[in-house]
Amino acid sequence: MVRYYLSGNEAIVEGAIRAGCRYYAGYPITPSTEIMERISVKFSEIGGVFMQMEDEIAAICSVIGASWAGAKAMTATSGPGFSLMQEGIGYAAMTETPIVVVDVQRAGPSTGQATRVASGDIMQAKWGSSGDYQVIAVSPWSVQEAYEQTINAFNLAEKYRVPVLLLTEEAIGHLRERMDVVKDIEIFNRRKKPDAAPFGTEERDGVPPMPTFGECAKVLVTGSTHDSYGFRRTDDPLAQDKLVSRLNEKIINNREKIIDYENYYLEDATLVIISYGFTARSSLFAVEALRAEGRKIGMLRLKTLWPFPDSLKRYIGAKANVLFVPEMNKGQVAGEVRKYVSCQVVTFTQTNGEVIYPDAIIEQLRRYL
Amino acid sequence: MSRDMQQYLRPGINSTPFCPGCGHGILMGLILRAIHQLELNMDEMLFVSGIGCAAWIPSPHFNADTLHILHGRAIPAATGAKMFNPKLRVVVIGGDGDLADIGGNHLIHAARRNIDLTIICASNMVYGMTGGQVSSTTSIGAFTQTTTQGNPYQPLDLCKLVIATGATYVARHSVAQPFALINAIKKALQINGFCFIEVLSPCPTQFGRHNQLDTPVAMIKNLMEKCITKNKAKKSSPEELMGKIITGEFTNGVY
Numbered sequence: 194m195v196r197y198y199l200s201g202n203e204a205i206v207e208g209a210i211r212a213g214c215r216y217y218a219g220y221p222i223t224p225s226t227e228i229m230e231r232i233s234v235k236f237s238e239i240g241g242v243f244m245q246m247e248d249e250i251a252a253i254c255s256v257i258g259a260s261w262a263g264a265k266a267m268t269a270t271s272g273p274g275f276s277l278m279q280e281g282i283g284y285a286a287m288t289e290t291p292i293v294v295v296d297v298q299r300a301g302p303s304t305g306q307a308t309r310v311a312s313g314d315i316m317q318a319k320w321g322s323s324g325d326y327q328v329i330a331v332s333p334w335s336v337q338e339a340y341e342q343t344i345n346a347f348n349l350a351e352k353y354r355v356p357v358l359l360l361t362e363e364a365i366g367h368l369r370e371r372m373d374v375v376k377d378i379e380i381f382n383r384r385k386k387p388d389a390a391p392f393g394t395e396e397r398d399g400v401p402p403m404p405t406f407g408e409c410a411k412v413l414v415t416g417s418t419h420d421s422y423g424f425r426r427t428d429d430p431l432a433q434d435k436l437v438s439r440l441n442e443k444i445i446n447n448r449e450k451i452i453d454y455e456n457y458y459l460e461d462a463t464l465v466i467i468s469y470g471f472t473a474r475s476s477l478f479a480v481e482a483l484r485a486e487g488r489k490i491g492m493l494r495l496k497t498l499w500p501f502p503d504s505l506k507r508y509i510g511a512k513a514n515v516l517f518v519p520e521m522n523k524g525q526v527a528g529e530v531r532k533y534v535s536c537q538v539v540t541f542t543q544t545n546g547e548v549i550y551p552d553a554i555i556e557q558l559r560r561y562l
Numbered sequence: 563m564s565r566d567m568q569q570y571l572r573p574g575i576n577s578t579p580f581c582p583g584c585g586h587g588i589l590m591g592l593i594l595r596a597i598h599q600l601e602l603n604m605d606e607m608l609f610v611s612g613i614g615c616a617a618w619i620p621s622p623h624f625n626a627d628t629l630h631i632l633h634g635r636a637i638p639a640a641t642g643a644k645m646f647n648p649k650l651r652v653v654v655i656g657g658d659g660d661l662a663d664i665g666g667n668h669l670i671h672a673a674r675r676n677i678d679l680t681i682i683c684a685s686n687m688v689y690g691m692t693g694g695q696v697s698s699t700t701s702i703g704a705f706t707q708t709t710t711q712g713n714p715y716q717p718l719d720l721c722k723l724v725i726a727t728g729a730t731y732v733a734r735h736s737v738a739q740p741f742a743l744i745n746a747i748k749k750a751l752q753i754n755g756f757c758f759i760e761v762l763s764p765c766p767t768q769f770g771r772h773n774q775l776d777t778p779v780a781m782i783k784n785l786m787e788k789c790i791t792k793n794k795a796k797k798s799s800p801e802e803l804m805g806k807i808i809t810g811e812f813t814n815g816v817y
Contacts, residue, residue, distance in 0.1 A: 216646050218638075242645045247671040251638035254631060258610070258642030261629060262650065266642070284632050406627040406643055407650050409605045411572070413622050415630035424574075424622055 195374040201339040201365040202227035202269075204372050205295055206235060208343025209267050212380060214293070215241040216264035218255040220248055220274060223307040224363040225297035228269040249274040253281030253294065260290050261414060263383075263405040265347055269295035271363075272314055273304060276321065282356050283322025284416045286440060289392065289401070291350035291383065293343070295359040297366040300546040309546030310363040312470055312521040318358045319499050325437055327444035329451055330358040330499035332469045336370035341378075342496070348381040349451060353443060354400050360498060362521070364471040364548050393421020393435075398442035444500055453496040454508060458484060462491030464561055465513040467505070467530055469495040471548055472519050478551035479558060488562050501529045515539060515561050519549050570594045570604060572625045579618055583770075583778025585737040585763030589684055590619045592740055593655070596747035608650045610640040612665060615691050616657035616684035616763070634664030637672045640679050648678070651751065658685040658699040662720055666698070669720075673727040673756045680750045681758045683720060686765035694768030701805070705772040720760045721812055730755030732812040736762035736785045739809065746811065762789065762807065 197207065205228055209217070217236065219229040233243040242259070246252040249270050256266040270278060275296045285292050300306035301313045318330045329349050333342040343359060350357040386402035391412055394401050401421070404410035413423030418433045426432035444451070457477060459465065468476035473494045480492045493509050495502060502508065509516070516534060518527035519541040527540040541557050543549050571594075580587045597604070609620035613633035621630035627650075631639045636654045644652045654661070661669055661683045672679060688706055689695040695708040699720065703712040721732050731753045733746040743761065750757035764770065764781035775781045792810030795803060808817075 216642065218642060244641065244645060246638060246641075247667050250635060251641075251668055251671070254635040254638040255642030255645070257631065258629065258639035258644075259646040260642075261627075262608075262643040262647040264642075264646045266646075280632055281635075406608050406629075407606065407647050410627070411605070411625055412627050413572070413630075414628065415621060416632060417630070 194376070197372045197374070198369060199336055199372045200227060200367055200369050201333070201336045201361060202297065202367070203231050204336045204340040205269070205343045205359065205361070206231040207372070207374070208340040209293070209347065210235055210239065211378070212344040212347035213265045213382070214267050214347060216256065216259035216266035217241065217268065218244040218246050218252040218259070219268050220246055220252050220270065222271045222274045224299055224366050225269045225271045225295065227366070228295060249277035250281065253278040253292070256292050257281060257285055257290050260292050261406050261412070263407070265351070267293040267295065269297065271297050271299045272301045275314055275317060279317070279321035282328065283324065283326060285356040286322070286326035286328060287416050288414050289354035289403070289440070290356070291354050291403070292356050293346045293350055293359060294356060295361065298360065298362045300544070306546040308363070310471065310521060310548055311544065311546065312362055312472070312525070313544070314360065315498055315522065315525040318360055325441060327441050328356050328358055328499055329353065329444065329497070330360050331496060332360045332498050333365060334470055334473045334494065336365070336368055336372045339365055340372050341375065344378055344380070348379065351381050351383050352400070353447065354403055355444060358499070360470070362471050390421035392419055392423055394439070397439060398446040399439070400443050448500040451497060451500060452502045454502060455494040455496065456491070456508065457494065458491035459493065459510055461489050461512060462510070463512050464488070464490045464515045464517060464558065465509045466490070466492040466517045466519065467495065467526070468492060468519060469498060469526065472521060475549050475551045475554055476519060479554040482551065482555055483558060483562070490558070490562070495526070498526070503533045505530065506534050517541065517558060517561065519554050521549060566598060567591065567594045570597060570625055572622055575623050578623065580615065581767040583764065583766040583781065584615070585686065585765070586616055586619055586684055588737040588740065589682070589761050589763055590623065592743050593619070593682065593747055596744050596751060599744070600748055600751060602651065602751065606649065606651055608640070608643055608652045610636045610643070610652060610654045612636040612656050612660040613691070614657040614660045615686070616655060617660060619655045619684065620653070634660055635668065636660065637665060637668040637679070637681070641672060641677055644677060644679060653680045653682065653751070655682045655684065657690070658683060658687060658720070659689045659697045662718055663698045670723065670727040673724040673729040673758065676728055676730060676756045678754050679756055681756070682747065682761060683759065684761050684763045685720065686763045686769060687717070688765050688769040690765050690768045694772065706769070721758070722817055724756070724758045725812055725815055725817055728756070729758050731757040734760040734762070734807070734809050736789050736809065737764070738782050738786050739789070
């Protein structure tokens, strides 16, 4: 087995290359820059195309262009750059262009604290572009998972023809840990079907096969409302409704297949922590410390943030009566959790640019035990 | 459009969305004639455009791969496709607002990188699609919906700009110079490197009617009067060149 000692940012590069990524365009921004530095070197060795563009808008648009030219393509950025990419993310959703966007979250808003950590872009990831659309967003909690989730992100992007966002955090990006290269891992490659409609299916929630530029398909791609062959239908109410509905339903109706999570000590837990990303590491430490005292506490770790796991009530079991959501933001995921449960939801937020330590979680939890 | 050109049009396309008197239809025909004369295979071509009237020249009309992307972002999207698949012959078609205003940053950086792209900027000196607002190429004093007292700012000379930033081939012609324009497009399609053609295209609907150029004929006549060839310009005094637009080829960094 090949074993590395890497940072989360470096592991993302290893995962991308393993998934088949051969086009990367980016713009330097702390704390994501190591991704573009490493991939520029790796691509020169294995034959990928690396472009340092003039801004994040150019980066995401060139990734979209490369994706249509047949590439598995990725860009990486952080909060302010992620904001600049939002129009491109909306375009990729509308044109069903598979791309992977990494957001190594830092403390915002705006320039904020460039070298400090936060999870403040969860809502921006879902709602940052105009109109009604769906994205898939995944959140790793370790260097190993940064590698695996990057591969997963490419697979989901190709499978559902959707922008997939890898929402990681500065603390994961710069964390150094052991990373094992997984031998048997599924790699999903783009489905092609000559002469098939590139933007429509028989099913209301289907994912059409995707043609590639330069292969005589004469593809017509537009971000305007279009029919199944890409012709603009900018004043047709039925075309608008049909397209927008399918773009949403192809993700929402497949959410059980997309959503991934992990359970810890949930069998008899009355108090459940719902956690994700780096914070889940501290949460698990807190759970295990309190379990050692005999407390009935467990944890649900969300690996997928969008589409949001709306069945989390089923995942956490009937005994849970208090849900505790620690986050490095002002309660972005806690608000989502409240939509889907009727029991008490307690938020624990921290926006000081530092990770949440286990002791802080334990201290808060004691109030409810 | 002649029957020879029909093969370059996407099946089912029988009309264009352009207003009467718009120069973009002329330009569309000239681009296809250049492709026809060079006997290029449309299956190996990719047309990228942003948002605006000129962006509709290739999308959906041209029977090739067409990428109709975000406003101002045609050049980066073209860069991504070209860099990943260099076999594609990539042509960007857009207006002045699209390529020079919102997309100006991408224009200069693509020229700097000297990426093998053909950029055709249909400059009508106004934002046509949104109803006639001032653009970066609107001439001083011109009236638009947002410069009702006359445009106070000097226009951007796009050819000078891309020459300064490293373009390989640069040319400017109006749609009233069709043969020179076809030749320029042919050269730009054949030359490796960043090729830029500024095409002066009349917009009677949104520009002409605010500037005492109410008819398509008046606009074309005005373009012919305003344009002066590079060679004539060399022999003219600065006074004679006031308000004139210099046309011709500007290669080897010489304007």
